[in-house]
Amino acid sequence: MPIPLGSPHATLSRRALLAGLGGMAVLHCSTSLTMAQTAPVPDLSTPFDFDWLTANARTRATTPAQTPPKAEGFFTSFTYDDYQAVQFNPAQSRFAGPDAGFHLHAFHLGWLFAEPVLMYQVGAGTATPITFTTDDFFYFDLVKDRVPAHEPLPGIAGFRLNAPLNRADVFDEVVAFLGASYFRAVGRGTGYGLSARGLAINTGLGQPEEFPRFSRFWIETPVPFARDITVYAALDSDSCTGAYRFVIRPGANTVMDVTARLFFRTTVKQIGIAPLTSMFLFSEKNRAEFDDFRPNVHDSDGLIIHRRDGDHIWRPLNNPSRLSESWLVEENPTAFGLMQRDRDFANYQDAVSHYERRPSLLVEPLGDWGGGAVRLVEIPTRQEINDNIVAFWVPDAAPTPGALVEYAYRLTWGALPADPTADLAYVMETRAGVAGVSGSENSNDARKFVVDFAGGMLAALPGDAMLDAVASVSGGEIIVKTLSKIDSENIWRMVLDVMPDAGETVELRAHVAGYGRKLTENWIYQWVTA
Structure with missing residues (x-):
């Protein structure tokens, strides 16, 4: 089930939390100077801009990778049910106020999320830590007697940004960063479905996949009534470091302009740029294999590629009997993505999951990506809680250890219907x-x-x-x-x-x-x- 929109008490379902957790690390905590804080905060400001973050990533790549720290505290014993009983208190939203364009909420550490991420607020060229305590959360029946009051937290599992998306007077959840380098977003009228990642390394190569994680986040203080917000992230893995910038603009389609600057410690067999992760269980192609009252169950039903010459490729997704893959060789494509074209409730009949409202996600390269291939990996599954579809761009040229590798691209999340007036059917x-x-x-x-x-x-x-x-x-x-x-x-x-x-x-x-x-x-x- 997706995270319900428009509810400040929304919790993550098992599938939402498990999405892509095949060895991933988790996101971390923050502090922000807002009206919600009452205790004085020491001046911990440091200079910050994207070039500083890039230089920092370059320096980290010259040293051995560090094992992510495991946070300690009362939350280390949380089970799945315990974790569901913890919710962020919307009254403690960062950036809140009468002229706010965004609210920031945190995800608590615990259960599968044991590795904290650090968070900072950026203003006037400096970064200040954002901190959270147990006073920022609601703890309900299963855990409330085990939680100390006023306890500083060593980090958070991740965060979400809320903004007026479907109504001017309601701050809907727009984007969430949670787990390794995974994040999700929605456009107007859609609910959570597929995810994106910062980077894929050695995915589906018959060897252990490497899961980079966003270990720290910086968020620029939004201006009054802001319509966009900028998030920076530090990426870390055994073989790679990175500096990321996300400029996020919610709307009918929520648009993210992403810049990724990468440095590799070692040679890797394969990198996947702009990786997308989704779920396809069954449709009209393979429904006979599932005894289910619903005609379709999937977050996405096809892979689209927009070629530079104006031609399009449509590849319907499968739930194959064995792991399969497709390599679609392209030269600097205009766009690729995972689509949910079928928007008719009657074709799903799921009044809880509402698969007809799952967003499509289009990746548009900004600049010349050169030669490469869109790689599609399809993994057999019998359950819809498993994300079994992965798609990403594999460049022809392998990255050189120590050298800067930069990719810029635009992510567009929303219904993204096919244009019936286009030349091509x-x-x-x-x-x-x-x-x-x-x-x-x-x-x-x-x-x-x-x-x-x-x-x-x-x-x-x-x-x-x-x-x-x-x-x-x-x-x-x-x-x-x-x-x-x-x-x-x-x-x-x-x-x-x-x-x-x-x-x-x-x-x-x-x-x-x-x-x-x-x-x-x-x-x-x-x-x-x-």
């Missing part, structure tokens, strides 16, 4: 089932793929237009191919019956063309047959 739905004639016995191993295209110039063409379903396959053979218009829905349906080669993974690619031009996105699909 988009893939509205992908379905799959046993090949052959419906209602008949079909004994072979072939499979039917049904792809519906909507919008674009294609939508204006009559059903008797001279069009071609351009399709290719590796690892199998297309034995039936048809294309027809469903006038009542104003969509075009392509049907492919595919026979796999024995023991092969089947790779499919198709689009609709006519009148000397491409009329749709490129639909690509990987069928893991065993």
Whole structure:
């Protein structure tokens, strides 16, 4: 379940807290000088700007990595249920006031979150620690008798920023940083779903993955009625250090401009830039494998790539029978991301999780990223609490230890619907089932793929237009191919019956063309047959 929006007492569900916790570290605490504080705070100000943070990351990369400290205190015995009984007191929000544009709330240490992160408030070129005590939190039935009053906390697990998002008089939760380098955000009308990370190292390579963590955060003091806020973070791992800047602008789509400056202590096999993590359990393609009243269960249903020449690639997501991956080689793409295109409640029927409101997330490189590939990793799962989808950019050039590696990109979180007025029609739905004639016995191993295209110039063409379903396959053979218009829905349906080669993974690619031009996105699909 997502974190409910618009509630200052919102707690994280088990899935929200477990998302991506495969060895990750946790975020840390802070202090801020606000009206909420009554005790005097010593002057601990230090100079700070992004260049200082970059220089600090460069220096850290010349020394051996340090084991993150484990915080000690009453919270070390917290169980999952205990952790659910702790909530931040919204009356203690940092940056609060009649002219506030943002409120900052903290996540408590405990349960899976044992490694504190430090936090600072930045103003006039200096940084001041932000501190928290037990007075900043509510402790309910399960834990309230075990918590000392007025106890300073050695850190926090992470933080969230609230802002007027859906109503001018309500501060909704907009973004949360919690766990290793994971963070999530929402746009207007959406709820939490997929996550982003600061960096992926050696993901899905058959060896232990390295999970960098944001060990410290700096937040610029927002101006009155601010509409954007800047967050800085120090990233640390065994092989890497980093300086990050996030300029966050909530709205119908919440936009983050990210600058990542990285320094590597050692050579690594693979880095993943702008990594995204999501969940796909089932849809119309594989629903028969799940005895569930809901037609679809997923946070995202496809990977999108916007190519530099204006072409688009749509890759429906899978829950494969074994770990699988796709490498989509590109030269400086315009954008890539994980989308949730299906926005109809009737197609989910989940009145609790509301998967139709999960945000899409688009990554837009700023500057020339050069050659590389969008890598998609799909992990088999039987439960929706597991995030089993990972996508990120893998550059051709491996980073050189000691040298600065910088990437700038824009993250856009929101509904992000496909544009029906664009030239190219988009893939509205992908379905799959046993090949052959419906209602008949079909004994072979072939499979039917049904792809519906909507919008674009294609939508204006009559059903008797001279069009071609351009399709290719590796690892199998297309034995039936048809294309027809469903006038009542104003969509075009392509049907492919595919026979796999024995023991092969089947790779499919198709689009609709006519009148000397491409009329749709490129639909690509990987069928893991065993």
